[in-house]
Amino acid sequence: MKNLVKINAKRCKSCGLCVHVCPKKILGIGEIANDKGYYAVEMKDQTKCIACAFCALICPDLALEVYREEKGE
Numbered sequence: 759m760k761n762l763v764k765i766n767a768k769r770c771k772s773c774g775l776c777v778h779v780c781p782k783k784i785l786g787i788g789e790i791a792n793d794k795g796y797y798a799v800e801m802k803d804q805t806k807c808i809a810c811a812f813c814a815l816i817c818p819d820l821a822l823e824v825y826r827e828e829k830g831e
C-alpha cells in the first residue's frame with residue numbers, strides 16, 4: 759500500500775491546522791460542506807505525501823488517519 763491519508767470528512771471542523779502543518783502543502787479546505795456545515799479538508803496530491811503524520815497528530819477532531827507504505831512491497 760502506498761502512503762495514504764484517510765479523511766473522515768464528517769469529523770472535520772475546517773480549522774485548517776492540518777493544512778498549515780503539512781510540510782508538503784498537499785492538504786486544502788474543500789468546497790463540499792459536511793453534514794455539520796463545515797467545509798472538510800481534502801487531499802490535493804496523495805502522491806507527494808511522505809506519511810509524516812503531522813496532520814493526524816495536530817487534528818483536534820481525529821479526522822485523519824495516516825498509513826505508511828511498507829517497504830519491500
Ligand code: SF4
Pocket residue numbers: 763779780781782783784785806807808809810811812813814824
Ligand atoms: S502525512 Fe504529512 S505529508 Fe502526508 S498529508 Fe499529512 S502532514 Fe502532509
Ligand code: SF4
Pocket residue numbers: 769770771772773774775776777798799816817818819820821822
Ligand atoms: S485539523 Fe482536523 S478538523 Fe482541522 S481542518 Fe484538518 S482534518 Fe479538519
